Amino acid sequence: MTAHDLEPAPTSAAPPAASPADRRWWVLAVLGLAQLVVVLDATVMNIALPTAQRDLGFTDAQRPWVLTAYTLAFGSLLLLSGRLADRLGRRRLFMTGLIGFAAASAVGGASTGFTMLVASRAVQGGFAALLAPAALSLLTLTFPDGPERARAFGVFGAVGVSGSTLGLVLGGALTEYLSWRWTMYINVVIAIPALIGALSIIARDTRTAVRPRLDLAGTLTVCAGLFTLVYGFSNVADHGWSAPSTLALLAAGVVLLAAFVAVETRVPAPLLPLRVLADRNRAGGLLGMFVGIGALLGVILFGAYYVQGTMHYSAVKTGLAFLPQPFALLVTAAVIGPRLNRRVSPKVTVPVGMLLGAVGVALFTRVGVHGDYATDVLPTLVVLGVGLGLIFATSTSIATHGLAREDTGVGSALVSTSQQIGGSIGVAVLNTIATTAGVHYFRHHTPGALTLARATVHGYTTAFWWASGFFLLGAVITAVLLRPGVPEHLTASAPSADDETTPKAAAPAH
Template sequence: MGRHTKDSVEVGRAERIAAAAEDLSTTRPPVSTPPPAAAYAGEGVPPPPHTGARHEHRWLVLGVIALAQLMVVLDATIVNIALPSAQRDLGFSDGNRQWIVTAYALAFGSLLLLGGRIADLVGRKVVFLTGLVGFALASAIGGAAPSFEVLVTARALQGVFGALLAPAALSLLTTTFTDPKERAKAFGIYGAVAGTGGAVGLLLGGLLTEYLDWRWCLYVNLLFAALAFLGALRLLHPGAPLDRPKLDIPGTVLVSAGLFCIVYGFSNAETHAWSSAQTWGFLAAGGVLLIAFAAWQTRARHPLLPLRVVLDRDRGASYLAMFISGAGMFGVFLFLTYYLQQVLRYSPVKTGLAFLPMVFAMIVSSVVAQNKLVPRLGAKPIVPLGMGLGAAGLAWMTALDATSGYAAHVLPPLLVMGVGMGLIFAPAMSMATAGVAAHDAGVASAMVNTSQQVGGSIGTALLNTLATSAATSYLAGRQPTPAARVQAQLHSYSTAYWWSAAFFALGLLVSVVLYRKGPPRPAVGPTEGPVHM
């Protein structure tokens, strides 16, 4: 039978059963081995639930997960391209325009940890499918929106269901790929999709807006969601971990309110002064709530974010890497988009095409990093190298001016940035979820998304403020001629690039200090090893 027992009675029972089976085999043809579920059922124990796909379908599952992740990531930039057309169509003011972006960021950023924990509680397949359906419905409502209020409401709903979908997708990937070599390949592909989604959104948004209508920037999600839903329904197994945790209600309230205040405060900083109570008041409240959340997690019986998840050195380094790179990435997507469209006069489609070489560089470096470099060298030299390349590419971009050409001046730093981002995203996402117990996979995955989302919100607010101040300072004492205004724009972009480069330089320092040396260590036991401080 192959089963270990604790006393001689059980040993004798096993021997008798084996002897009976041998007698039967002499009179009957061999009987095929029963499936695992039957073996469990015969002992009166329910079969363990599936946490991923059938072994033979795992690469198809990766395609489903990557498609869902692409939909969530590109939605952040695809709508930005559609905003001017939507504003003309629905007639809302410049002051209200930011709410199309902020409504999504607030709901998504503040509910990610809750969404990850719900995936652990209810089951990843159910939450994944619910997120897909909800995101698609919200996109349909937004695409058909007759007014500004309906569009903002739809964007908030997209954020809510995106907060369910994104952690469930990453935790499904974590539990489906357990073999180290296959996991490396899977995370290389997933990291490339997550990192390049913003650039794909720029291109797709430009194509849809220019050749169809801005509403198709939302309707296109219906196609993505339908394909992912059908694939998930067919390939994913239902079930949640048997030892699934209970929901930490106080922790959920504290962290959701805290993240809401942080994201809202930094969003207000783009339209209000930093001295405004609507900016510093919300930031201060968010800080207090997050400190209270951290304190509660040390005392809670069933913490929302167990300290064993975040206090591992490699995981902590990965969360910080995602946070810092999320802040710095906006120096590329946001201000380089402004530069290409407002200074070089590129169309939205041409702007999207201009980012494609960076996308390809990111995909190649992600796959190479995860399959070749990290298994041999570990994350310690790879992620810092990516941070260094990111800083170098952004510093290179400060030389762009009104006479710069694409091939000679824009493309080289874009390629450097692409290689750097690929070296950061895939290893950081993989290390952030490696060795996590099944009942913590959802919330560990949610921390990856939360880190990147909050980092992006902070980066957008800070870089916008710094760039605006730089442009104002440049024009002080000068005649506001068209040439002077162009130079002020260029000066503001250069300032944003320098600060983004500083973010990546900080990321280099943090990742060098925190990541362990050597290749990734295998988990101790079937789920998770001890936490290394």
Template sequence: MSKTAESLAPAPDPSRWKALVFIALAQLMVVLDATIVNIALPSAQQDLGISDGNRQWVITAYALAFGGLLLFGGRIADLWGRKRAFVVGLAGFAAASALGGAATGQATMLGARALQGAFGALLAPAALSLLAVMFTDAKERAKAFGIYGAIAGGGGAVGLILGGFLTEYLNWRWTFFVNIPFAVVAAVGAYLVIREPSGTRNRAPLDIPGVLLSTLGLVSLVYGFTRAESEGWSDATTIGLFVGAAVLLGAFVFTESKVRSPLLPLRVLTERNRGGVYLSLGLAVIAMFGLFLFLTYYLQVVKGYSPVKTGFAFLPMIAGMITGSTQIGARLMTRVPPRLLMGPGFLVAATGMLMLTQLEVGSSYAGLILPAQLLLGLGMGTAFMPAMSLSTYGVDPADAGVASAMVNTSQQVGGAIGTALLNTIAASATTSYLVSHAADGAGGGAAAQLLQARAMVHGYSSAIWWAVGILVTSAAIALALINTGKPGAGAVAASSEDGEDALPIPVAVH
């Protein structure tokens, strides 16, 4: 290793592993919040007098603010500094959670959820970009992103367990209050131990047209899919939202190609490896979000599991994700090209999903659901880890925040699409089954109940077939687009004057 290269490379931050603990804790809190409220929603709705028509807004308000503001949040992190954005995001998230937990009416609850989403949009890209600029050695980077990937993938299932416990044994309000200790510990710890590398901020003026166009475009897109789920794909407002999203996002891309200091430099998207990550990961999340929803309903409605038992039923998937991410992905990432982890990882997950197409009313948990979940977890964990790392690999440090925001945006939009698209497919298949088998439930009573259960399961398995196809497509995209070799001895992107993609600078491995 030449002395020049060594002198160019920043010394590793001695507190980086302590910092990872607090970054991981914050990420867990954000991911938990995406699912923990789902289980508490029926109780909260009853207590606060929220109508059935407005119930979905408890979920939608969070998704719209989070998905719509992610790119803005990533750019603010690059401008302010990631540490400051991270701590402010945590403080705001804790305050919004306290407001949600103390809500006495519908308006306060919806406002609190929107605020949670807004501060989450600042926090999530700051967390990922801090990892990107603090861990520069390839082996250490692989371990750090392995832990982060396991949390990003498995945190949603942990949210189902925690949500079940808190709702069943305490009160729905605790699904909000539980965020406060997470946020306080993470914020204090981050303030004390994180030392952001110097010279990695992007102090260019803020691209206001880009902020407005991207925020409105993403909100329109996410809301379009959310509305399609409740009102149907042919609803005039739904179509209008999709057309509006296409126009706004098209105008955003055009604007970014012309302005001097774009919100999202197009070089972040057009580099084939990062583009491949955003696309394949977004598609994979479509499949995963739909599955979380179907399995939750299957276990509670068809199998009669309690909320707590349902949460625990997801443990094999969490175990698989942690193993795939920290043991398989992290160990192999410095030895094999990322596409040879992501492609096969998505295919293993598709195999687990394929098993779930065989779901029936009387299916055995141990014989079918448990092994399918293990395969899903192993596959997604193995694929998530290199994907998270590649999303910022080789990017100019000044663009680390928006690159991190893009991987979060692809997951958020993927989640909205997955819930709406797969739910619609399932509902349509369920209705068709009920119509074609109406005679089976003609006697009413137990026969009608069994028909309803069979129709639901038929709907789920029909939608899961689509999820299998989506995961296979994710694998194909990862194998075709991602062409970077194994990350060698490690790389930190160097800031470049001309704004082109920076070349990695080798870092000595100690």
């Protein structure tokens, strides 16, 4: 390990590698479509799963694998894919991921049995791992500085976070009005215009004199570590925290990741250079997303359970009921956030977003067995959406800024990894808390249908209180780690294609 490996990544942004300035927003549209494809599949199958189970005839014990296969492949391959983007080219990997994801989705939609469906979901997750860091890396190079960067990352972040909610809407609508198979086929419909856009708008990869070598030891330890860690947290839902299988998987994941860090300090061309993590703003942004996404997914999960199970909304109505949250998030991330970021330090913006998230989720604890949407659910969705809009757009921008050009792929993969692992941990922890609280309530009250309903809601509200606490923890972490002052890349004017000091971008591919 050299001193260079422990130094913060260079703060000067790499020159844009994507299309000229007048095409930047079209590039954002293409990357946003790709991001939508990836995040939709994290939730779009949830509502369709019971119908798929009846159609294909698999058991309840097999059912979780339809969801787990995707997250395991996605989470465990992200860092490797980020380095492959740096080595093989971001546009090339982006298009490969898009084509492979669409093909796997088509096969999954045509599944004739459980094995075929699960295999296609695993392949989807693998290609999603190629697609996600390549898309974020291209966005980082397309919008290196200025207010436009903040707005672009706001839109991109809003698409990413809102996609989970939109997946519930699409999953319910497609299953109810067409077929569960269309929850897979819809990816092909979205991927085709994204692929056409990538071919015509995004510039070809520029060749570099030196391509980073692939760190085999680091690749094996981090892929195995992330796999066992995500699998361990997925195992909690069925077997609990104290089960030997859960403890063994989590312990193995920690040991393998510790081995990965040790390897990275010794190899000449590490998969994840430690200098990428040495910047306080980047570390704060990554930890902010880790905590925020974990709390968010737990709230969305139990909020959907409450609205559908306790308030008796249909699948489609449940999805529509949650739309105010992504709408508030999009407005905040794309309009309000960029203006604040030009005047207010992320050290203020991100913790304030966390505090708003804590308040929004705390409002959800007022629900009862006879809930009212306008007073019990809607306020939470709006306040939570505003808070998340401040958190994710700013955190993504500062977590990816200042990366050396050869590190943009793996740096972008870190963003997706923090979200993936944070979501897995958040859902596992909050699910365990809700289940334990509900069982405890039922055992200490007179048995009956009303007691069961109250126990279920008590489990949800307990999980909401903990999620609110996670947001408060995120506020403290980001307030401590993030540096004061407004970063120059959020205030400087974006480079113009006509600026003689700006390196010429490669000619767009046709």
